[in-house]
Amino acid sequence: MSEVKNKALLAKQAAVIMNRLTTEEKNNALLRMADQLITDQQSIIEANKLDLERGRTNGTSASLLDRLALNEERIADIAQGLRLIVNLQDPVGDVLHAFERPNGLKIEQIRVPLGVIGMIYEARPNVTVDAAGLCLKTGNTVVLRGGSAALETNKRIVAVLHQALRETAIPVNALQYIEDADRASVDEMLTLNGILDVVIPRGGASLIQNVVRNATVPVIETGAGICHTFIDVSANAEMAHQIAYNAKVQRPSVCNSMETLLIHRDYDVEQTQKLLQAFQERDVELRGCPRTQQLVETITLATDQDYKTEYNDYILNVRIVDSLEEALQHISQFGTKHSECIVTESDEHAARFLQEVDAAAVYHNASTRFTDGFEFGFGAEIGISTQKLHARGPMGLPALTSSKYRISGTGQIRG
Amino acid sequence: MSEVKNKALLAKQAAVIMNRLTTEEKNNALLRMADQLITDQQSIIEANKLDLERGRTNGTSASLLDRLALNEERIADIAQGLRLIVNLQDPVGDVLHAFERPNGLKIEQIRVPLGVIGMIYEARPNVTVDAAGLCLKTGNTVVLRGGSAALETNKRIVAVLHQALRETAIPVNALQYIEDADRASVDEMLTLNGILDVVIPRGGASLIQNVVRNATVPVIETGAGICHTFIDVSANAEMAHQIAYNAKVQRPSVCNSMETLLIHRDYDVEQTQKLLQAFQERDVELRGCPRTQQLVETITLATDQDYKTEYNDYILNVRIVDSLEEALQHISQFGTKHSECIVTESDEHAARFLQEVDAAAVYHNASTRFTDGFEFGFGAEIGISTQKLHARGPMGLPALTSSKYRISGTGQIRG
Incomplete structure (x- = not known):
């Protein structure tokens, strides 16, 4: 035997x-x-x-x-x-x-x-x-x-x-x-x-x-996590900056870290530039959609293959979307149903995001990094089911x- | 496509x-x-x-x-x-x-x-x-x-x-x-x-x-059910007869019907013979262990293959066992973790059976035929998970x- x-x-x-x-x-x-x-x-x-x-x-x-x-x-x-x-x-x-x-x-x-x-x-x-x-x-x-x-x-x-x-x-x-x-x-x-x-x-x-x-x-x-943070048009800029930065760089190697940042097209351009600059200063390699490339030079073009990749590393996709609907669509297409976040001051958008995103953990105004047995207060975890x-x-x-x-x-x- | x-x-x-x-x-x-x-x-x-x-x-x-x-x-x-x-x-x-x-x-x-x-x-x-x-x-x-x-x-x-x-x-x-x-x-x-x-x-x-x-x-x-009824030495004979008979013949084609009857060697022989005769009168084909064959002629020998078979039909294996332990062992070896029953007046044996048998539904003094979403009061069922x-x-x-x-x-x- x-x-x-x-x-x-x-x-x-x-x-x-x-x-x-x-x-x-x-x-x-x-x-x-x-x-x-x-x-x-x-x-x-x-x-x-x-x-x-x-x-x-x-x-x-x-x-x-x-x-x-x-x-x-x-x-x-x-x-x-x-x-x-x-x-x-x-x-x-x-x-x-x-x-x-x-x-x-x-x-x-x-x-x-x-x-x-x-x-x-x-x-x-x-x-x-x-x-x-x-x-x-x-x-x-x-x-x-x-x-x-x-x-x-x-x-x-x-x-x-x-x-x-x-x-x-x-x-x-x-x-x-x-x-x-x-x-x-x-x-x-x-x-x-x-x-x-x-x-x-x-x-x-x-x-x-x-x-x-x-x-x-x-x-x-368990575990595969292509997690998104969506900064809505009404997002509090300071909060959005903190949450997105934390989701990417606090520990990029883990499954609940962010791989793609989605930003509403009407969100403050200067705030977006400031955030992307902060990532670059922390040596995060940015890959962006064409509109993102217009905002910050030196960003390479993000492909569908990039959107499908769990980097677990200092690499981030950035995509500017026209609407909440386009953000939901992107997450539905490329997400792995792990952890997804919306930063918004709109109760209506928050409610729709929490309701419609099909994932194990859906966040409003908090970092995706909290998806964890200890952070949830379970005292231990054997893994994160996706x-x-x-x-x-x-x-x-x-x-x-x-x-x-x-x-x-x-x-x-x-x- | x-x-x-x-x-x-x-x-x-x-x-x-x-x-x-x-x-x-x-x-x-x-x-x-x-x-x-x-x-x-x-x-x-x-x-x-x-x-x-x-x-x-x-x-x-x-x-x-x-x-x-x-x-x-x-x-x-x-x-x-x-x-x-x-x-x-x-x-x-x-x-x-x-x-x-x-x-x-x-x-x-x-x-x-x-x-x-x-x-x-x-x-x-x-x-x-x-x-x-x-x-x-x-x-x-x-x-x-x-x-x-x-x-x-x-x-x-x-x-x-x-x-x-x-x-x-x-x-x-x-x-x-x-x-x-x-x-x-x-x-x-x-x-x-x-x-x-x-x-x-x-x-x-x-x-x-x-x-x-x-x-x-x-x-x-879902569904595969090789279900057993164990008649313990202390079983109430009338109850044992009713439960075993019901588990086999009330609707043999379904997954929660009995395929193998286990009987304690010290259970009343006349009661066993009476039960097996009742099955034969209902045209249930009996296949038995050597000791069962000694009790009732015209019973063919049950093989391991028989014990592994979900008949869903008017066929029943009968095995006489030395002890509760041997019954538990048989169920562990041949059961499909669906529904298992002990008929006993011993609280200790009932408690051990309910605790140790690894199955979706474990019964003391009731027919296995009750494993069903409607009978459990769920109002409907999509199936029975095994x-x-x-x-x-x-x-x-x-x-x-x-x-x-x-x-x-x-x-x-x-x-």
């Missing part, structure tokens, strides 16, 4: 035990995991050095190496993340609905774990611990498949977590890590119908698209649960 | 309009649809005759022909089904959560339509009207692809519904029917990512498996919605 199938089956068996655990038992295990990470941090840092050396040899970029690197401070943060999950309310067992039918049947819909969750992700080793903590807290078992760049680090982290679990009520088999770095191991996970209950991909667009295209198990699509089924937007603990109906009768039969 | 893509795009365009409609506008349209079905019933019956004739020529079975056949009474029932949907509460616009963050951001999570729903189904033409009514009531648009056996009937029904919609706020394009009877039209629907928001298959196991295997758009898996994401069990109107976050700020940016 392949490593993938073997480990997934072990996780499935462990799911039966997980389903019986109390919140206290799960929390104790998470605290033990956090402690063990600190106790064994030097061994993790040693393993991490192997990944970093291999990365340097292979010519990995400095920014990727930085995301991969662990030190005592980062491990302390990761362990602290587990402790924060302990403090979150356990959704499992919550009664969502309870009702009695005229025939006397008592029906309860209760939250239950999803079962076995497959996580496929890329470089950052903190995801290994985060995902393990969130999945185990919600009574699930988890099969992790991280990026090969972090293989030694992830193997060591999982060994440390397994060591911690040996002293807890959570079975060691509830946490599985796929060490096979071949792409075929991902493909195999995607078709484990009947074993994996869901696969959650986290990473770049190509990883996510590969999962969406090839999975026969249910998928929660699909409409099951969960949409930042996914906290309830997104890792399903439900079932428990029906108690006294011999009722159907007539 | 293909018929499928063209119609799906028209449905996507219409979704923008649907999203703006009031409940009253949608309800008025549904009432108009119901009236038009009655007004034009003769033309539907004429079209239905063409399908029936073709079916007879092709040697279609009598039971399938019966499911396909329409008459005035059945059309009246179908129209009445639409009127019942009008009476159901519209979930769209419901505020699921509303909260304010310390930074002053006001966040509302509200129910929104899913968008464009693809429905792939088989013979019965009533599904055409039901699905249209449920999807439109929830502000969705819908692309229907029914079975070729009902093509003339479905085309005529959709033409009648389009005629009705011309006088309503719902755009005609919100309801699309794929006339291309080639299997390739189904496959094309399954990969319309970015156009269809979800595909819901309704029909036999092979249709559903084809959808699950080949879809890259999100799917809600997956764990998004919706599980009978799906009423809320299962046809998603949510989005609306965030109102006063210039908040992320620090």
Whole structure:
């Protein structure tokens, strides 16, 4: 049997035990995991050095190496993340609905774990611990498949977590890590119908698209974000400047940052020029529609391909539109249903934008950068869903649960 | 452009309009649809005759022909089904959560339509009207692809519904029917990512498996039901007899009927024999484990393949098990996570069964036949989900919605 199938089956068996655990038992295990990470941090840092050396040899970029690197401070943060999950309310067992039918049947819909969750992700080793903590807290078992760049680090982290679990009520088999770095191991996970209950991909667009295209198990699509900010004619100029600037440059590498700025044609031209200049001073490369090119020289022409690209970088498309309708049309055509913003003083335009834009999070007069489980107050997130089924937007603990109906009768039969 | 893509795009365009409609506008349209079905019933019956004739020529079975056949009474029932949907509460616009963050951001999570729903189904033409009514009531648009056996009937029904919609706020394009009877039209629907928001298959196991295997758009898996009834040692014999008999013979063709009866080895042998005899008197073919064969002659041996088969017919597997654990194990191995029942007087066994069985609906002392949107009091159902994401069990109107976050700020940016 392949490593993938073997480990997934072990996780499935462990799911039966997980389903019986109390919140206290799960929390104790998470605290033990956090402690063990600190106790064994030097061994993790040693393993991490192997990944970093291999990365340097292979010519990995400095920014990727930085995301991969662990030190005592980062491990302390990761362990602290587990402790924060302990403090979150356990959704499992919550009664969502309870009702009695005229025939006397008592029906309860209760939250239950999803079962076995497959996580496929890329470089950052903190995801290994985060995902393990969130999945185990919600009574699930988890099969992790991280990026090969972090293989030694992830193997060591999982060994440390397994060591911690040996002293807890959570079975060691509830946490599985796929060490096979071949792409075929991902493909195999995607078709484990009947074993994996869901696969959650986290990473770049190509990883996510590969999962969406090839999975026969249910998928929660996350993360791809081509987010827009629309500065309406009535926008408060200072506010518009702040929001657009924040949405682009506060952290361009993340999914809720802005990729395209839409500006109403009647918005103050000087304010537009001032804003675009601010971007240029921050070394943001601007690509503009022909009308934008007339306002600021040195802007290259934005193509449809640009409008379709999630840069995650210091690059911004700028398009001047004739109306709210044209802005809505552009967002409908090029958006990824992640986060969209209108800056306006018009209540009517704000209401239309909030109503008509089809996205996980729609903002009036605030930066799209707030689409985040922590910023929403969920305390943690497993990712940001960009699909409409099951969960949409930042996914906290309830997104890792399903439900079932428990029906108690006294011999009722159907007539 | 293909018929499928063209119609799906028209449905996507219409979704923008649907999203703006009031409940009253949608309800008025549904009432108009119901009236038009009655007004034009003769033309539907004429079209239905063409399908029936073709079916007879092709040697279609009598039971399938019966499911396909329409008459005035059945059309009246179908129209009445639409009127019942009008009476159901519209979930769209419901505020699921509303909260304010310390930074002053006001966040509302509200129910929104899913968008464009693809429905792939088989013979019965009533599904055409039901699905249209449920999807439109929830502000969705819908692309229907029914079975070729009902093509003339479905085309005529959709033409009648389009005629009705011309006088309503719902755009005609919100309801699309794929006339291309080639299997390739189904496959094309399954990969319309970015156009269809979800595909819901309704029909036999092979249709559903084809959808699950080949879809890259999100799917809600429905219907396959290998349901078990476990008669525990302490079961009330009269109750056990009634429940097991009802679960099998009240309507064997449906997904929530029983396929395998599990009996505790210490349950009263005479009661078991009496029950099995009752099944045989009702012409239920029994297939049993070796111990069952010792109790009743003329029972053939049940194989693992039998335990894996959804008969939807007058056939029943019977297996005698040593314990509750063995019953749980059997259900875990062969069940499809649909509906499972324990008949027992032991509160402890009932609690364990309800807790540990991983299924959409788990029953204590009641027939599995109750897993149904109408029996649960939902007023209607689009199907019964057997997956764990998004919706599980009978799906009423809320299962046809998603949510989005609306965030109102006063210039908040992320620090």
